[in-house]
Amino acid sequence: MANTERKETNHQTSKSNNPSRLSWLWSEYSVIIAFLIIFIAASIMSPRFLDINNQLNILMHVSIIGIIALGMTVVMLSGGIDLSVGSVLALVGVITVIALNASGSIFVAVLTAFIVGSFAGLLNGLMVAKGKIASFIATLGMMAAARSIALYIADGGSMSGEVSGFTAIANSDLWMIDYPIIIFLIMTACVYILMHKTRFGRYVYAIGSNEKAAVLSAIRVNRVKLGVYSLAGLLVSVAAIIETSRLNSISSSSSGMLYELDAIAAVIIGGTRMTGGKGKIIGTFFGVLILGILNNTMNLMNVSPHLQGLVKGLIIIIAVVFQKRE
Amino acid sequence: MSTNPFMAMKNIKKSFNNVPVLKDVSLTVEHGEIHALLGENGAGKSTLMNILGGVHQPDNGTIYVNGKNAKMTNPRVSQQHGISFIHQELNVVSDLRVYENMFLGSELCNKMGFVKVEEMCKQSSEVLAELGVEINPKEYVRNLDTSYKQLIEISKALLHNSTLIIMDEPTSALAEHEVDRLFELMKNLKKSGVSIIYISHKLKEIKEVCDRYTVLRDGELVGGGSMENENLDTITNLMVGKSVSEDRFVQEHEFGPAALEVNNLTDKEFFNDINFTVHKGEIAGFTGLAGDGRTELFESLFGYRKKYTGEIKINGQVVNISHPKHALKAGLGLVPKDRKENAIIKDLSVVHNMSLSSMAHFEKTGFIQEKVEKSKFQYYKEKLNIKVANPGVTIDKLSGGNQQKVVIAKWLEVNTDIIIFDNPTQGIDVGAKREIYQHIIELAEQGKGVIILSSEAPELLKICHNIHVMYQGEITAEFKGENATEDGIMSYATGSKREVVTIG
Numbered sequence: 001m002a003n004t005e006r007k008e009t010n011h012q013t014s015k016s017n018n019p020s021r022l023s024w025l026w027s028e029y030s031v032i033i034a035f036l037i038i039f040i041a042a043s044i045m046s047p048r049f050l051d052i053n054n055q056l057n058i059l060m061h062v063s064i065i066g067i068i069a070l071g072m073t074v075v076m077l078s079g080g081i082d083l084s085v086g087s088v089l090a091l092v093g094v095i096t097v098i099a100l101n102a103s104g105s106i107f108v109a110v111l112t113a114f115i116v117g118s119f120a121g122l123l124n125g126l127m128v129a130k131g132k133i134a135s136f137i138a139t140l141g142m143m144a145a146a147r148s149i150a151l152y153i154a155d156g157g158s159m160s161g162e163v164s165g166f167t168a169i170a171n172s173d174l175w176m177i178d179y180p181i182i183i184f185l186i187m188t189a190c191v192y193i194l195m196h197k198t199r200f201g202r203y204v205y206a207i208g209s210n211e212k213a214a215v216l217s218a219i220r221v222n223r224v225k226l227g228v229y230s231l232a233g234l235l236v237s238v239a240a241i242i243e244t245s246r247l248n249s250i251s252s253s254s255s256g257m258l259y260e261l262d263a264i265a266a267v268i269i270g271g272t273r274m275t276g277g278k279g280k281i282i283g284t285f286f287g288v289l290i291l292g293i294l295n296n297t298m299n300l301m302n303v304s305p306h307l308q309g310l311v312k313g314l315i316i317i318i319a320v321v322f323q324k325r326e
Numbered sequence: 327m328s329t330n331p332f333m334a335m336k337n338i339k340k341s342f343n344n345v346p347v348l349k350d351v352s353l354t355v356e357h358g359e360i361h362a363l364l365g366e367n368g369a370g371k372s373t374l375m376n377i378l379g380g381v382h383q384p385d386n387g388t389i390y391v392n393g394k395n396a397k398m399t400n401p402r403v404s405q406q407h408g409i410s411f412i413h414q415e416l417n418v419v420s421d422l423r424v425y426e427n428m429f430l431g432s433e434l435c436n437k438m439g440f441v442k443v444e445e446m447c448k449q450s451s452e453v454l455a456e457l458g459v460e461i462n463p464k465e466y467v468r469n470l471d472t473s474y475k476q477l478i479e480i481s482k483a484l485l486h487n488s489t490l491i492i493m494d495e496p497t498s499a500l501a502e503h504e505v506d507r508l509f510e511l512m513k514n515l516k517k518s519g520v521s522i523i524y525i526s527h528k529l530k531e532i533k534e535v536c537d538r539y540t541v542l543r544d545g546e547l548v549g550g551g552s553m554e555n556e557n558l559d560t561i562t563n564l565m566v567g568k569s570v571s572e573d574r575f576v577q578e579h580e581f582g583p584a585a586l587e588v589n590n591l592t593d594k595e596f597f598n599d600i601n602f603t604v605h606k607g608e609i610a611g612f613t614g615l616a617g618d619g620r621t622e623l624f625e626s627l628f629g630y631r632k633k634y635t636g637e638i639k640i641n642g643q644v645v646n647i648s649h650p651k652h653a654l655k656a657g658l659g660l661v662p663k664d665r666k667e668n669a670i671i672k673d674l675s676v677v678h679n680m681s682l683s684s685m686a687h688f689e690k691t692g693f694i695q696e697k698v699e700k701s702k703f704q705y706y707k708e709k710l711n712i713k714v715a716n717p718g719v720t721i722d723k724l725s726g727g728n729q730q731k732v733v734i735a736k737w738l739e740v741n742t743d744i745i746i747f748d749n750p751t752q753g754i755d756v757g758a759k760r761e762i763y764q765h766i767i768e769l770a771e772q773g774k775g776v777i778i779l780s781s782e783a784p785e786l787l788k789i790c791h792n793i794h795v796m797y798q799g800e801i802t803a804e805f806k807g808e809n810a811t812e813d814g815i816m817s818y819a820t821g822s823k824r825e826v827v828t829i830g
Binding site for chain 1: 628672694
């Protein structure tokens, strides 16, 4: 036993060996390779795809889901899941608009959004860490509750901002790159650093991989979990600000609908393991892009919007099948 | 004795990877007898029973059932010969009802393919009544006591018309009154002609219920006979063997002041009124058999379990530990047992596993410095002789011994005053074992308090200054390392002897 294991180690580490190097490349960066393949296929199928405006359009479209998916990645790495992101987005949006209109200050509105979002996340975290409720159940409850509060506050309708300047957040650009894209890229970099360069990230991986061993390694697992869900909530509030600012209004009934599914799909396509402990922020980034390119290409090619769900579904399942094989 | 035994295994030989596990072992069981199969961990008892149960095939030797040659090619064949195996971990599904468990895999169905619930309930009640117990067959198994779960397994065996039941350490999970009930039942079964092979460490129980015994040691048959006029000490000697005079590794030296003092520690479920002291520079061993509560005791000290009462003093200070993080701060480290479940994070790299409990050592302004981490690992790699070509690979690629060394490195890096090792050499080859012993002794020489939990008495005899023996949640004896003997430890660990411990 011991011998064969040691051989495997040698095999893994000898990178001079060409075939093994290729498979190493595949296992580490399969999502990037898949991204390149889809990118090239899309540019062949539709000549307009490569247009710089179209490219920016794709990025603009995925930025909201992308920011949510970053938080979802952290939650899923810790071994949980957060189904409440879409509803919390609507709730945060509604309360943000109220705060905006009441105070007339964009700063107060943004601050309110951050507080509401991370508080909703903290509640999720408390239920999961202290209450020992399965994350699926806890966040399912939050999903229903947050949506319901949003509907109640907005009386089932939409709410519009009355402060000029708030719309600038999502509708301005810097050298033709829209702000939401820049925010998405900055958030990706921040979460990447958090997960790979700080102890918080290390602990999240450890908890997702083996929670008991993490406790016995003197990690305060409950506190880390609270942090994980609060972070996810905070990122949802960033997405909510962009969503609200883009049209200067938020719908309590339809905003954020099914965002949780798109975010989870992006995380899964990005190669993060459902049960936690394994996965990468970069993977999620490319997972988000893959979803965006698929949507965009199908629109360019005039595929019926009713069929687009089918393609998305197939891609998710194919992605998981490939990951299983490793 | 009798010329026509019910079951006979003759000259069984079996090797795993060219390591002989059974060397020419024979075993006979009569009709309606309770036969004790004894031996220490690794003596070959389980292998022998797995061969009888059809799980393993012998390299050599034959099995006779009712005088006829029987080839146990798989567990089903064995069952058809009337042999049932009740494992130490009970194989009942707690979310199913009693009758559903008893007929699991052999449900009675009518012509339409629907299960005949009433018929199965009736048969279940009948069998249970035969055993002298009354359980509602429609009760959910999760609501039953452990002893009743065992009963269900036994009834299942009887439903299959088993005439030989193998019980592997059946009492390890049972309370005392439940044990009595089990023994009553075994005697009833015996009367109705069923034979039982009873595997246990607990000699007192064996004396109470068994007719004959067979002792294995290191895969060899070393003795057997009738239980009646046998002395427990003789059997203990047979199990342990006389000639285990391996060198003691540890040097005697002066201890420092008390590092860890435990007073009246009690947990309702696992241990009762525990008192002991470990000094700086001392290696204290704790041993016992399954169910002695030593792992739970030290997990409680370490803050992993919280429901206990009593007082813990570290370096003279009373401490209140409710999370392993507090334990670490108070100066307590724990290298847990069952590496795979409790110690390693298999998705993290070797280096990251090493640094996990002491991240603060590798941080600068909140960011991890991978270079410092790597160079520190290099230090431990040389110090502990960890064999890994690329420390960036995930830890599950390493062999067991090297994984264990990484876990030890993790706690050396934390550098606590007291380190607890739970089964530190579990599943590790001899060479690595020796290295680990040396590091443990080195720690004591540096003045740390070291505690070792182990089920292997010889291991403790080699490296401990003091040995505490536990039996069912209590410390039943304390030995000075140089005075301890294996049979001495064994007789307290099996509960056949008891002494009131006073710690001065």
